[in-house]
Amino acid sequence: MQRLKIYFLATRPQFFTAIILPVGLGAAVAWYEHKIFSLSCFFLSFLAAVFYNAGINVLNDYFDYMNGTDNINRAGLTPFTGGSRMIQNKIMTPKETYLLGVALLIIGSIIGLYLVYDRGMFLFFIGVVGLFSGYYYSAPPLFFVGKGVGELLVGLNCGLLSVVGSYYVQAQDVSTVVVFASLPLSFLIAAILYINEFPDYDADKAVGKNHWVVRLGKKNARWGFALLMAGAYASIVIGVIINLLPGIALFVILTGVFGIKAVNGLFKNYDKLQELIPSIKATIATHLTTGIALIAMFLIS
Secondary structure (H helix, E strand, O other): OHHHHHHHHHOOHHHOHHHHHHHHHHHHHHHHHHOOOOHHHHHHHHHHHHHHHHHHHHHHHHHHHHOOHHHHOOOOOEOOEOOOOOOOOOOOOHHHHHHHHHHHHHHHHHHHHHHHHHHOOHHHHHHHHHHHHHHOOOOOOOOHHHHOOHHHHHHHHHHHHHHHHHHHHHHOOOOHHHHHHHHHHHHHHHHHHHHHOOOOHHHHHHOOOOOHHHHHOHHHHHHHHHHHHHHHHHHHHHHHHOOOOOHHHHHHHHHHHHHHHHHHHHHHHOOOHHHHHHHHHHHHHHHHHHHHHHHHHHHHO
16 A cells, blocks of 8 residues: 555656646537537546556656656756656666556546547547657657757647547547647646756756757746746637637636736746745645636536
8 A cells, every 4th residue: 555655656646637628628518519518538537638648757756767867857856847846866766667657547548448439439549649749758868958958848749738638538529629728738737847947957957858948048948938837828818809718708818817916927037946945835835726717618608
């Protein structure tokens, strides 16, 4: 039982909202547009997404151990950065970590393949893109995070593809409404990754994890974070203006108070670890409250 608890903590469950919210949002949009909801399909898509997310989190820890990032990261350790530290603290071996990550992906894939069989081949392509880009996010030889596309892939996988995939499981279709509805969470999950790259800057730069914070430098990279936050709320306003989102969606902009706090904090404390933690928490709160508000908005509209 103790080992199972360790394995659970190794998956970094504090970040599961990154995948739970888009799955919920996709189902909510399907209800909004078609008044359909299959509990069994929702449960299976939820499980597949969580197992995928957990497996990729674990494998990211493994590959960050192999490339040395987490081993040399001392300054950037917070509850949100630096990985689970299971290998570094000798709680799990590297091999055990890798096997756990692969096992979780296999379980997620089995559930996903059943949904492909039951709901349609479109889900297969979403799963392949998510699995491939998630695995090679930090794995050689592709090492996407080092090529400056890590933020884009996280936004795609934990935003657009997850929302559209969950919608498709219910409606067996894709609409422009669900694509637009996915954009705020796409921007905000990328923002969570982005702000967490500031504390890891030195370690990431040393091993060639050339994400955009490393490429731009901490001071200049602040503007990238502000653009991600602005993009999330601009997509809501534009969606309402072109009648792809209901007018009530404008109330979701109220969650931007957390985003403003995060942006202001980053601009002041981009090079101060402890002072930056409230901004990281505010970014997570922005994603959480925006996701919940969007789901509620589509359910009651």
